[in-house]
Amino acid sequence: MSIAVSHRDDARPAARSGVVFRSAGGRLLRDTSTIVTIAVWEILAHFRRPAAYVMLLAATLVAGWNFSLLITLLAQGRVVPLRQADDPLAQFLGPNVFLVFSLMLIVPVVTMGMVADERRRGIWEMLLTTSVQPWQVITGKFAAAWIAVVVNVLPWICCLLALRYWPGMGLDFDRGYVIGGVIGIATISLSLCAVGMVCTAVCKAPFAASVATVSAMIGLLVLSLAPRAMLHWRISEAWISLADRVACWEHLASFSTGAIDVRMICGHVTCSIFLLWIACQATRSRE
Amino acid sequence: MSIVARNLVKSFGETRAVNGVGFEIPGPGIVGLIGPNGAGKTTTLRMLTSFLNPTTGSVRIAGFDTVNCSRQVRRQLGYLPESTALYPDARVGEFLSFRAKLKNVPRRTRMGEIERCLHACGITNLRHRIIGRLSNGQRRRVALADTLLSDPAVLILDEPTAGLDPLQVRQFRGLVSELAADHTVLLSTHVLAEAEAICSRVLVMSQGCLVDDVDLGGHGEYHHCRLEVSGAAELIHAALLTIDGVLAVDQTTCGDAWQRFELRCLKDHDVRPRVAEICFQRGWPIRELSRSLPELESRFVRAVFSEPRKAA
Numbered sequence: 343m344s345i346a347v348s349h350r351d352d353a354r355p356a357a358r359s360g361v362v363f364r365s366a367g368g369r370l371l372r373d374t375s376t377i378v379t380i381a382v383w384e385i386l387a388h389f390r391r392p393a394a395y396v397m398l399l400a401a402t403l404v405a406g407w408n409f410s411l412l413i414t415l416l417a418q419g420r421v422v423p424l425r426q427a428d429d430p431l432a433q434f435l436g437p438n439v440f441l442v443f444s445l446m447l448i449v450p451v452v453t454m455g456m457v458a459d460e461r462r463r464g465i466w467e468m469l470l471t472t473s474v475q476p477w478q479v480i481t482g483k484f485a486a487a488w489i490a491v492v493v494n495v496l497p498w499i500c501c502l503l504a505l506r507y508w509p510g511m512g513l514d515f516d517r518g519y520v521i522g523g524v525i526g527i528a529t530i531s532l533s534l535c536a537v538g539m540v541c542t543a544v545c546k547a548p549f550a551a552s553v554a555t556v557s558a559m560i561g562l563l564v565l566s567l568a569p570r571a572m573l574h575w576r577i578s579e580a581w582i583s584l585a586d587r588v589a590c591w592e593h594l595a596s597f598s599t600g601a602i603d604v605r606m607i608c609g610h611v612t613c614s615i616f617l618l619w620i621a622c623q624a625t626r627s628r629e
Numbered sequence: 630m631s632i633v634a635r636n637l638v639k640s641f642g643e644t645r646a647v648n649g650v651g652f653e654i655p656g657p658g659i660v661g662l663i664g665p666n667g668a669g670k671t672t673t674l675r676m677l678t679s680f681l682n683p684t685t686g687s688v689r690i691a692g693f694d695t696v697n698c699s700r701q702v703r704r705q706l707g708y709l710p711e712s713t714a715l716y717p718d719a720r721v722g723e724f725l726s727f728r729a730k731l732k733n734v735p736r737r738t739r740m741g742e743i744e745r746c747l748h749a750c751g752i753t754n755l756r757h758r759i760i761g762r763l764s765n766g767q768r769r770r771v772a773l774a775d776t777l778l779s780d781p782a783v784l785i786l787d788e789p790t791a792g793l794d795p796l797q798v799r800q801f802r803g804l805v806s807e808l809a810a811d812h813t814v815l816l817s818t819h820v821l822a823e824a825e826a827i828c829s830r831v832l833v834m835s836q837g838c839l840v841d842d843v844d845l846g847g848h849g850e851y852h853h854c855r856l857e858v859s860g861a862a863e864l865i866h867a868a869l870l871t872i873d874g875v876l877a878v879d880q881t882t883c884g885d886a887w888q889r890f891e892l893r894c895l896k897d898h899d900v901r902p903r904v905a906e907i908c909f910q911r912g913w914p915i916r917e918l919s920r921s922l923p924e925l926e927s928r929f930v931r932a933v934f935s936e937p938r939k940a941a
Contacts (some may be wrong), residue, residue: 372733379730
């Protein structure tokens with residue numbers, strides 16, 4: 343393939359394109375490095391606060407309580423579940439009441455101060471008067487929030503891993519429950535954290551942001567129940583299908599059975615990017 | 630030109646916080662921005678730092694436009710906001726390291742740069758202290774050290790001495806005066822004495838407008854002389870106006886037999902020997918004869934209470 347170039351010096355176009363690529367690559371590297379710097383700083387800031395450990399302890403206790411129920415159910419012997427998603431093992435990393443309500447508390451607590459509090463304290467101004475763009479700050483903080491949420495859900499994963507791999511006493515169940523559950527929680531957390539970021543970017547005060555996030559998550563929970571209700575009320579399949587797509591707790595149920603749907607992951611990633619874009623626009627309009 | 634602001638306007642809904650502000654700061658030195666509360670100083674500074682975009686008008690910092698080249702602008706400047714916004718749970722060293730990373734200070738020079746800023750602000754001993762446990766003044770110094778990171782050409786300081794004790798204020802003035810040798814410093818303050826002490830030029834803002842531009846460094850076209858003398862006021866006034874180089878004479882009474890005259894003179898004319906000679910010849914006893922800087926306070930009051938006008 344030949345490329346027509348109008349430059350007199352043949353060596354220059356290649357050199358120029360190289361410079362362009364190097365420059366673009368360098369810029370990408372710098373942008374990524376800034377995001378990583380902000381994310382690492384935010385994670386460290388989160389774990390510098392005693393409240394982070396109190397939250398982790400509370401999450402561990404709730405996970406332990408949930409785990410004791412799982413052990414009780416498993417000790418009752420093999421009962422044929424109505425659906426695969428109703429299997430106690432699938433439920434453990436699925437939309438069970440303990441995990442759902444824990445996420446509904448952890449996400450607002452982690453995200454509420456990310457922008458609203460920093461803007462109130464003047465840190466936002468300080469951040470944006472260095473050579474950092476708002477989208478880098480939002481992305482870095484979002485990454486930190488997501489990691490903090492996943493860390494707080496780790497006790498559930500550790501419980502299931504212990505059940506599977508405890509030396510001499512491990513229960514030989516399908517690894518898909520663990521892998522699917524972990525991917526499901528990580529994926530759903532992406533969208534939930536992005537919702538939290540939008541709320542903290544829109545609201546003036548952290549408390550208002552947390553209330554807005556909880557409200558949004560309650561809305562998502564209600565939406566998760568909608569498809570079944572709509573089926574009962576014989577609403578058209580198109581609407582049921584639409585409700586299915588936004589019912590993220592139902593997605594978690596699907597993941598926890600070990601079914602990893604790449605389309606669902608892509609959907610949540612796309613949704614998160616869109617929500618982060620809204621958060622960026624909200625911070626700009628607030629300024 | 631280090632800072633060029635042209636016809637800056639910033640509106641928040643119906644409110645016009647800044648209305649047609651324009652000025653030029655050509656190079657190194659300290660320029661003060663003074664004005665009553667709500668004059669629009671902080672909004673102006675925020676537009677200079679590219680944190681806020683002007684509704685109309687433009688700002689160029691070191692040749693870069695704050696709207697189109699905001700990233701380059703931010704690389705050129707260090708900004709100390711009015712509120713000391715720091716992370717209370719972090720240690721001073723960790724915080725400065727984070728800020729140095731954000732300011733793209735290369736890894737191999739980062740520690741040296743942090744050390745330099747800590748030393749410049751006299752807080753080397755605070756490196757391992759938690760920020761939340763520092764006093765207000767110490768936090769302000771940490772914020773100033775952050776501003777100095779990466780050695781920006783332009784420093785914008787919003788009420789930098791707020792919360793500092795007198796000794797710290799003195800040290801801070803010394804530090805800023807040293808920096809002014811090769812940095813452009815624009816600082817906003819409420820304290821006129823501070824502006825008089827360290828600024829070579831002062832911009833006065835009121836109701837969103839720039840109402841005066843005072844040269845305090847004797848770099849302008851004029852200088853002032855003060856004379857306190859006893860005698861017939863009209864005769865003295867007339868005699869002073871005949872002196873070569875005297876452009877204007879303002880007279881006030883001191884409340885007794887003495888009269889006070891403020892003479893506005895051409896910069897390269899030292900009229901004091903001639904004034905003394907005339908007074909001696911006419912038999913008017915002199916109590917004071919000195920060269921003086923324009924009184925900032927009186928100019929400030931005059932500017933703020935006069936009808937707002939655009940100075941540039």
